[in-house]
Amino acid sequence: MRLFDTMSREVKDLKPSDGKTFRFYCCGPTVYGPAHIGNFRTFVLQDVFRRTLELSGMPAFHVRNLTDVDDKTIRDARAAGKTLKKFTDFWRDRFHEDCALLNNLEPHLEPSAVEHIPHQIAMIEELMEKGHAYRSDDGSVYYKVSSFKGYGRLSRLDQRELRAGASGAVSEDEYEKDSVSDFALWKARRAEDGENYWSSPWGEGRPGWHLECSAMCREYLGDSFDLHSGGVDLVFPHHENEIAQSEACTGHTMADHWFHLTHLLVDGGKMSKSAGNFYTLTELSEAGFSAAELRYVLISAHYRQPLNFVAKDKEGEETFPALAGAGQALQKLAKFSHALAQQGQVEVSTGFDDLKKVAELGSFAPAFDGLLDDLNTPEALGQVFTAMKGIKPAELSAEDARREFLGLSVIMAALGLQLPVVEDEAEVDAPAKIVEMAQARWQAKQDKDWGEADRLRDELAAAGWEIKDTKEGFELCPKS
RNA sequence: GGCGAGGUAGCCAAGUGGUAAGGCCGGGCUCUGCAAAAGCUCUAUCGCGGGUUCGAUUCCCGCCCUCGCCUCCA
Numbered sequence: 059m060r061l062f063d064t065m066s067r068e069v070k071d072l073k074p075s076d077g078k079t080f081r082f083y084c085c086g087p088t089v090y091g092p093a094h095i096g097n098f099r100t101f102v103l104q105d106v107f108r109r110t111l112e113l114s115g116m117p118a119f120h121v122r123n124l125t126d127v128d129d130k131t132i133r134d135a136r137a138a139g140k141t142l143k144k145f146t147d148f149w150r151d152r153f154h155e156d157c158a159l160l161n162n163l164e165p166h167l168e169p170s171a172v173e174h175i176p177h178q179i180a181m182i183e184e185l186m187e188k189g190h191a192y193r194s195d196d197g198s199v200y201y202k203v204s205s206f207k208g209y210g211r212l213s214r215l216d217q218r219e220l221r222a223g224a225s226g227a228v229s230e231d232e233y234e235k236d237s238v239s240d241f242a243l244w245k246a247r248r249a250e251d252g253e254n255y256w257s258s259p260w261g262e263g264r265p266g267w268h269l270e271c272s273a274m275c276r277e278y279l280g281d282s283f284d285l286h287s288g289g290v291d292l293v294f295p296h297h298e299n300e301i302a303q304s305e306a307c308t309g310h311t312m313a314d315h316w317f318h319l320t321h322l323l324v325d326g327g328k329m330s331k332s333a334g335n336f337y338t339l340t341e342l343s344e345a346g347f348s349a350a351e352l353r354y355v356l357i358s359a360h361y362r363q364p365l366n367f368v369a370k371d372k373e374g375e376e377t378f379p380a381l382a383g384a385g386q387a388l389q390k391l392a393k394f395s396h397a398l399a400q401q402g403q404v405e406v407s408t409g410f411d412d413l414k415k416v417a418e419l420g421s422f423a424p425a426f427d428g429l430l431d432d433l434n435t436p437e438a439l440g441q442v443f444t445a446m447k448g449i450k451p452a453e454l455s456a457e458d459a460r461r462e463f464l465g466l467s468v469i470m471a472a473l474g475l476q477l478p479v480v481e482d483e484a485e486v487d488a489p490a491k492i493v494e495m496a497q498a499r500w501q502a503k504q505d506k507d508w509g510e511a512d513r514l515r516d517e518l519a520a521a522g523w524e525i526k527d528t529k530e531g532f533e534l535c536p537k538s
Numbered sequence: 539g540g541c542g543a544g545g546u547a548g549c550c551a552a553g554u555g556g557u558a559a560g561g562c563c564g565g566g567c568u569c570u571g572c573a574a575a576a577g578c579u580c581u582a583u584c585g586c587g588g589g590u591u592c593g594a595u596u597c598c599c600g601c602c603c604u605c606g607c608c609u610c611c612a
Contacts, residue, residue: 085612093612100612128610218541218608241609267610289612290543296610320543321606328605358561359551364605368549380550383562390561393576428552436552440560508571515573526575533575 059114059430061107061285062362064293064316065212069432072111074284075314080111081119081279083313085271085288085296086168088125089149090134092338093156095352095367096322096329100289102353102474103319103361103433105162107287110429110472113414121278122165124150126172128267132254142254143172156339159349161474163410167278171270178265178273179258181307182243190306194234197246197261203239206302212316213294241299242266268299275312276304286313290320322356323366335369347381350476354384357435357473391442392477395466397451402459413464413471420458421445422465429472442469488534492523496534499525 059072074080084104087093093101104122111118125131126146135145150170157164171178182199185191190205203209210216247255247262255262275283281304288297297316304312321328324335342352359365368380398404408416419426422445428437449462470477488496499514515525518534526533 087612088610097612104612125610130610213607214541215608239609291607291611293542294607294609299609319612321612323605326604354561355550362543363551364544366550366605372548379562383550386563387561434552436550436560440552443560503571506571512572524574527570527573535575 059111059116060432061315061317062432064318070315072116072285072315074116075282079117079119080285081283082108082121082285082287082317083271083275083279083283084120084122084165084286085292086122086124086165087153088128088130089146089153090128090131091149092340093153094329095337095339095342095356096324097289098156098160098339098352099322099356099365100319101157101162102160102356103435104287104317105160105474106357106429106435106472107317107433108163109410109474110426110433112410113426113468113472114430115414119167119279120163120165121167121169121274123271123274124168124170125267125270126150126170127254127264127270128171132251132264135254136250136252146170146172156349159339160353161350161476163474169274169278171265171274174270174273174277175256175265177277178269179244179256181269181273181276181303182265183259184307185243185303188306190302191243192236193260194246196234197244197263198234198242199244199260200235200240201243201299201302203237203241203302206306208305209302210298212298212301215294215298241268241295243269243303268296269303271296272300272303272307272312275300276308281308281310281312283313285315285317287317287319290318293318319361320364323364325368325370326366337367337369342378342381345376345378347378347385348478350388350478351381351384354388354475355380357475358384358439360436361433388475388478390446391466391470391475392480394446394449394451395463395470395477396480398449398454398459398463398466401451401454402456402461402463404460404463408464408467410471413468416464416468418461419465419468420461421449422462422469425469426472429469435473438469438473442466488523488536492518492521492534495521496523496525496532500532503527 060069061072062068063070072080087097108118108120124146127142131146132142135142138145182191185201186193186199189202191199191201193199243266244258244260245263245266246260247264251264255264275286286297301312324337327333327335329336339349339352343349355367356365369376369378371377371379422442425438425441425445428434428441451459454462495514495518499511499518502510502514518525522536524535526535
């Protein structure tokens with residue numbers, strides 16, 4: 059598999075450094091509220107990445123952290139009158155639920171920052187010993203950026219001119235630092251932290267944000283691992299700082315590959331609560347859309363391309379045309395897959411691990427190739443539909459149908475798309491009363507009593523059932 | 539201001555130095571009492587202006603516009 063690397067700015071081949079398992083780390087969520095669809099663009103594409111890797115035959119080890127201690131978690135937990143743990147556990151569970159709905163595989167390991175404070179303290183001590191960190195008067199510890207010669211390689215800092223405070227978020231502990239670019243490894247306890255502090259050789263306080271990832275990466279992936287990932291916004295300063303911390307400690311290259319995901323735009327702009335375009339999975343669900351539909355939309359653009367999520371239609375109504383369209387596309391895929399399964403007499407659906415063994419992708423090989431080439435999900439989707447145009451399920455031999463079914467199944471598994479269930483006509487279990495009405499309508503139709511037939515059809519529609527006539531009879535479907 | 543990513547049909551979005559995948563929407567056709575479903579099918583010269591080239595949407599230059607980052611936002 060090939061993937062763009064932020065550090066070298068090249069598409070590079072991915073190879074596990076230990077020759078066996080591809081080990082990678084993804085910066086996870088800060089659990090202080092519901093994750094929004096922009097967050098999920100990142101997590102979904104990281105998931106597609108992992109799925110593709112594994113389906114291509116490369117075992118993977120996926121670590122994704124939880125940030126459960128920082129300014130926001132502490133602030134909001136206190137505002138909610140809850141302990142930090144209770145507060146972050148709640149939002150962690152909620153995050154897990156959303157991930158499950160979106161069909162994300164669980165990471166192999168999900169370490170939390172709070173559970174690794176000793177590791178972080180040990181790392182700070184090591185950095186101080188090596189002259190990369192210093193304690194300020196208030197008991198905080200800062201990383202001395204000027205002590206690390208490689209600082210800024212990832213974000214090309216040498217080519218940039220930083221505007222101090224351009225983000226409007228200059229911290230108040232500015233004056234404690236030797237240099238504006240130095241960042242906190244340990245933050246001395248303050249009144250607004252409440253009970254959320256830990257003791258350390260430098261006094262009570264809590265770890266800085268960047269440190270948790272360095273400490274957990276080292277603990278679970280070692281001094282050097284294969285790939286590190288996150289949203290583009292993390293390139294600077296988060297990942298830059300992680301590199302400084304980790305490499306100053308270990309003397310090794312932290313990660314061989316940096317995988318960053320471009321942000322989602324909503325109706326052409328950044329998502330924000332004030333703009334009213336801040337959507338969560340729950341909100342979309344309440345509007346009648348499924349997580350699978352959202353997932354389809356999220357993978358419909360290349361991960362290095364901005365993706366514009368259309369929520370409002372031309373009239374400015376919040377109708378989510380993109381999701382509605384995704385629903386149609388998924389239906390199309392589902393029906394096609396179902397037709398192949400029937401033609402191939404495939405009994406049970408195939409699980410992810412079984413699909414890893416599928417070697418022959420048939421007509422769907424080009425789609426998988428798209429994924430292998432820099433995770434080109436839109437190309438893959440395009441190739442899927444193109445392949446579908448060339449296949450008439452009913453004309454295939456059972457063997458061919460089975461092969462194409464497995465090929466399509468592998469692509470769907472790589473994309474993580476769960477197709478809606480296609481009902482067999484015979485299996486629809488409508489209430490007796492509904493069936494009766496439908497039969498009455500069919501009789502009226504046979505009698506060419508169009509008025510009565512249409513009346514009954516309207517009645518059925520009002521009851522939530524749709525009639526589809528075929529040559530021999532009719533089908534009843536629950537109205538979607 | 540610095541750095542970065544982009545501008546491809548009504549919308550979303552691939553791709554390519556030789557006249558542009560796919561999805562949604564919309565139109566047409568088949569089927570049909572009508573409709574739905576299904577099947578078939580139609581719909582772009584790639585922001586603007588130069589340049590290089592036999593030929594550019596694809597390379598180069600300039601311009602316009604959008605978006606992102608610039609110290610704890612995926």
